[in-house]
Amino acid sequence: MHISEGVLSAPVLLTGVILSAGGVSLGLKKMDYERIPEVAVLTSAFFVASLIHVPIGPSSAHLVLNGLVGLLLGWPAFSAILVGLSLQALLFQFGGITSLGVNTFNIALPAVVSFYLFRLFTIKHNPYILLFSAFLCGVVGILGSALLVALSLVTTGEAFLTVAKLVVIAHLPVMVIEGLITATAVVSLKKIRPELLTGKAKI
Amino acid sequence: MHLEEFSEGKSLIHSLDPRIKLISLVPFIVIVAIAKGLTVPSISLVASVVLILFARLNVRPLLERLLAVNLFILFLWLILPFSVEGKSIFTIGPLTATSEGISYALTITLKANAIVLSTIALVATLPIFRLVHALRHLKVPEKLVSLFFFCYRYISVLHEDYSALHNAMKMRAFRPATNVHTYRSYAYLVGMLVLKSYEHSEKVYQAMLCRGFTGKFPLLQHFTHLTRKDLIFLVSMILVAAGLVTLELGNNFWRLP
Missing domain, CATH: 1.10.287 (Helix Hairpins)
Structure with a gap:
């Protein structure tokens, strides 16, 4: 899901930095000082969750859960994902410092989109609507990111067309699994702490 | 979980002012990231290795980090040589590897390793607390x-x-x-x-x-004045970056489509 250092072209890197800077500053504006501990500790939780490798047939994928992050945080998801990705880049060299702008945008935009698309449905108490919309939330998160990653690669150079196609195809099963995991996690959160899904985050 | 693997040490790099380390890294990695061809990426890889040598880091964990980075690059090596048009070198079934494709993949490999090594040398050698402190001072x-x-x-x-x-x-x-x-x-x-x-x-x-928290962390401690060592390091990193820019601009014929 993250694009490493040295791959993308200058215009793509720059566009990523500008778009992410916009999203992050909006996210910071919408996050009061008193919400910092909450957003930060939730970011740590997702950082740890991203270390979980889920088996898919003979291979495995690590969890991204950007749909769920978006659903719980709204716009501050941009700041949370920037922090998560910079820690991954600094501590493990996953992704990269120079591709941080692009990677943040690619993962955070679908998160915010999921927030706007599914927020209203996950507030509802109907278990089927809840399950289905949370599933789609996970799907949209991964599908959106995979498409954005593919777009970043293709706009860098036509040579990446095959790589971009493979990235999207490889994420199709991941999409379904993230959907299942997001759906189950949201339903259990709704049972235990329903207030987490009822508009603590400001739109 | 041991997260700050490289942050302890007594090398020259470890003793530099954190602000200087961050400021001198930025122009370098930006130039490497946007460079094309092979000249600038290879020289910058050498420069990054020099930085790593100065930082005197443990080799084993360093190689493990590089392995993680290069696994993704390896995946690109399987595809890129066959997807750039140019002079063909060899054919496997319907696939034709071109010299342009191979040098494109090589460029990416050199750039990625150069950026990762220089970031490890200058940022991973900072304890996170010092890094955060420096970020606040850098606005x-x-x-x-x-x-x-x-x-x-x-x-x-x-x-x-x-x-x-x-x-x-x-x-x-x-x-x-x-x-x-x-x-x-x-x-x-x-x-x-x-x-x-x-x-x-x-x-x-x-x-x-x-405990009276208002949401803000006051900045009580400030960095001491920069030493001569810091300034020499900053100037040399700027000179390296300037040299790379000149080379990049003067080397148009190395450029790939």
Whole structure:
């Protein structure tokens, strides 16, 4: 899901930095000082969750859960994902410092989109609507990111067309699994702490 | 979890002012990231290796980091040589490898390793607390720095929670496989982590309120004056960056489509 250092072209890197800077500053504006501990500790939780490798047939994928992050945080998801990705880049060299702008945008935009698309449905108490919309939330998160990653690669150079196609195809099963995991996690959160899904985050 | 693997040391690089390390890294990695061809990427890789040598880091963990980076690059090597048009070198079935494709993949490999090595040499050698402090002095938005710091601080706490939950699963004979049971169990694990994170953040926030926290971290400690060593390092990194820019601009014929 993250694009490493040295791959993308200058215009793509720059566009990523500008778009992410916009999203992050909006996210910071919408996050009061008193919400910092909450957003930060939730970011740590997702950082740890991203270390979980889920088996898919003979291979495995690590969890991204950007749909769920978006659903719980709204716009501050941009700041949370920037922090998560910079820690991954600094501590493990996953992704990269120079591709941080692009990677943040690619993962955070679908998160915010999921927030706007599914927020209203996950507030509802109907278990089927809840399950289905949370599933789609996970799907949209991964599908959106995979498409954005593919777009970043293709706009860098036509040579990446095959790589971009493979990235999207490889994420199709991941999409379904993230959907299942997001759906189950949201339903259990709704049972235990329903207030987490009822508009603590400001739109 | 040992997260700050390279931050302790007594080398020249470790003793530099954190602000200088960050400021001198930025132009270097930006130029490497946008460079084309082979000249600038190879020279910058050499420069990064020199930085690593100055930082005197443990070789084993360093190689493990590089391996992780190059696995992704390896995947590109399987595809890129065959997808750039140009002079063909060899053919495997319907695929034709071109010299342009190979040098494109080589460029990416050199650039990625150069940026990763220089970042490890200059940023990973900072303890996170010093890094956060320097970021605040460099006028990075306050909320973002607080978020970064809190998040880093709680990763190890949540990782302990995760290990406890995961061990509990293993004791109940949980074996991950490709089935709904596995995904459902992981979903509950994620749900529990989210709940734990809210519990921690509420406790932390209340405890901090009791101690007069207003949401802001005051900057009490300031960096001491820059030493001659810091300035020499900064100037030499700027000269290297300027040299790379000149080379890049003067080397148009190396450029690839």
